[in-house]
Amino acid sequence: MQSFPPVDEQLALLERGVVDFHTRADLERRLEQSRASGRPLRVKAGFDPTRPDLHLGHTVLLQKMRQFQDLGHTAIFLIGDFTAMVGDPTGQNESRPRLSREAVEASAQTYLEQAFKVLDRSRVELRRNREWIERLAMDEVVELMAKFTVSRMLERNDFAERFEQGRAIHQHEFLYPLLQGYDSVALECDVELGGTDQLFNLLVGRDLMGKYGKTPQIVMTVPLLEGTDARIENGVVVGKKMSKSADNYIGVQEPPKAMFRKAMQIDDDVVFRFFRLLSRRSTAEIETLEREKAAGRSPLEIKALFAREIVERFHGAPAGEQAAREYELVYARDAVPEDVPRVEVAPEEGIAELAWALKQANLVPTTSEARRLVSQGGVEVDGARVSDPRMALARGGEYLVRVGSKNRRFARIRVLG
RNA sequence: GGAGGGUUGCCCGAGUGGCCAAAGGGAGCAGACUGUAAAUCUGCCGGCUAUGCCUUCGAUGGUUCGAAUCCAUCACCCUCCA
Numbered sequence: 001m002q003s004f005p006p007v008d009e010q011l012a013l014l015e016r017g018v019v020d021f022h023t024r025a026d027l028e029r030r031l032e033q034s035r036a037s038g039r040p041l042r043v044k045a046g047f048d049p050t051r052p053d054l055h056l057g058h059t060v061l062l063q064k065m066r067q068f069q070d071l072g073h074t075a076i077f078l079i080g081d082f083t084a085m086v087g088d089p090t091g092q093n094e095s096r097p098r099l100s101r102e103a104v105e106a107s108a109q110t111y112l113e114q115a116f117k118v119l120d121r122s123r124v125e126l127r128r129n130r131e132w133i134e135r136l137a138m139d140e141v142v143e144l145m146a147k148f149t150v151s152r153m154l155e156r157n158d159f160a161e162r163f164e165q166g167r168a169i170h171q172h173e174f175l176y177p178l179l180q181g182y183d184s185v186a187l188e189c190d191v192e193l194g195g196t197d198q199l200f201n202l203l204v205g206r207d208l209m210g211k212y213g214k215t216p217q218i219v220m221t222v223p224l225l226e227g228t229d230a231r232i233e234n235g236v237v238v239g240k241k242m243s244k245s246a247d248n249y250i251g252v253q254e255p256p257k258a259m260f261r262k263a264m265q266i267d268d269d270v271v272f273r274f275f276r277l278l279s280r281r282s283t284a285e286i287e288t289l290e291r292e293k294a295a296g297r298s299p300l301e302i303k304a305l306f307a308r309e310i311v312e313r314f315h316g317a318p319a320g321e322q323a324a325r326e327y328e329l330v331y332a333r334d335a336v337p338e339d340v341p342r343v344e345v346a347p348e349e350g351i352a353e354l355a356w357a358l359k360q361a362n363l364v365p366t367t368s369e370a371r372r373l374v375s376q377g378g379v380e381v382d383g384a385r386v387s388d389p390r391m392a393l394a395r396g397g398e399y400l401v402r403v404g405s406k407n408r409r410f411a412r413i414r415v416l417g
Numbered sequence: 418g419g420a421g422g423g424u425u426g427c428c429c430g431a432g433u434g435g436c437c438a439a440a441g442g443g444a445g446c447a448g449a450c451u452g453u454a455a456a457u458c459u460g461c462c463g464g465c466u467a468u469g470c471c472u473u474c475g476a477u478g479g480u481u482c483g484a485a486u487c488c489a490u491c492a493c494c495c496u497c498c499a
Binding site: 229246327331354357360371372375404 | 446453
């Protein structure tokens with residue numbers, strides 16, 4: 001029989017960072033039963049395999065699942081391969097495009113690969129909701145739909161808004177929360193996790209379980225993480241959600257150096273929110289760090305702890321160590337990194353102008369951008385700042401160049417003669 | 418089915434025949450200041466080995482010496498009526 005840590009200990013970890021909790025008392029009871037019987041809780045989270053590029057924002061939820069796993073419970077990773085084709089309009093103004101079966105399957109694989117960097121593979125039950133949804137007979141669908149009223153559906157914010165404004169709500173959209181809720185019925189899960197934007201859908205699941213004679217699941221939501229550009233205003237974290245389009249994300253597949261740098265650029269105070277939502281450090285440990293910062297410990301040092309933890313999670317310990325060392329070298333000591341790539345450029349005719357060479361070496365996207373950077377003082381050649389974009393590089397010569405400041409790029413440019 | 422409004426650079430948004438590579442704001446980038454970040458100030462912000470040339474204002478075709486601006490067709494979006 002499996003043994004679990006004391007319930008209050010489990011609760012303390014599990015409720016960290018949680019926004020909606022229906023209900024804490026239920027979870028406490030369920031944890032007690034689990035501990036007494038040795039039965040792990042079944043903790044479900046559903047994923048729409050539509051966004052194969054995960055960033056830290058997505059991992060908040062995965063991290064919460066991981067916490068359950070670490071306590072001995074089972075994570076049910078549910079791929080909404082059927083519901084993805086229905087398309088949930090949550091957070092969107094219009095219904096999402098429906099996806100083809102092949103596209104869904106491909107995305108699911110990519111998603112999993114990345115998710116397993118956070119989840120403990122050995123405690124995952126991987127399911128796809130096509131398994132049971134596809135088997136539903138029409139009379140069962142009717143039965144499912146009969147369990148929920150239109151007015152309850154219209155309680156959901158985006159439905160209410162759209163109805164109010166006379167915008168289209170297609171009938172299949174009502175099906176989405178029902179099917180997602182039915183997943184919980186089919187899986188008989190104890191807990192369902194989701195982002196705060198999923199609250200309605202999760203509660204539909206809780207409701208439906210009761211109506212199907214099952215013990216209703218506990219619902220917990222985690223916040224949508226802000227981007228690396230978030231700030232603190234009046235003691236509250238403000239800023240856009242982390243997203244690729246806002247370019248304020250740290251992607252889980254990004255190279256170690258980039259991850260580390262971006263993590264270091266998080267605001268001194270905001271980093272504690274990142275700690276709470278993403279770190280595997282204990283709450284007590286994080287609070288200690290906060291006190292230390294208040295007492296004068298360098299915020300750089302504290303952020304480096306976070307940056308390193310993240311890099312290690314996605315790239316392993318050696319990569320974390322190396323990224324930290326390189327950051328220190330390049331940004332704190334303003335030195336040249338160990339592994340500067342060597343690039344060769346071949347001028348076709350005439351001379352090799354600096355701006356042109358920077359473009360050739362792929363250090364900048366366009367020659368114009370290179371000219372701007374150089375004339376604004378953002379480029380160093382062999383350790384000295386230059387200001388003339390037309391500076392001639394000698395054929396046969398090799399130059400060490402540094403471009404940019406926040407995101408420093410280096411290269412040894414060799415001009416072929 | 419009918420009537421009207423719209424589509425401008427990464428985003429928002431001005432511009433109704435030459436002074437438009439296109440105001441203003443946001444984002445972004447660089448410099449100064451720093452602790453990396455924030456704040457503040459300054460500058461930049463289509464492309465091109467570049468004192469010039471090329472391509473942009475939904476798409477195509479036209480009018481004109483000259484079009485983001487006028488005309489025609491098409492596509493998409495929105496509002497009102499039925």
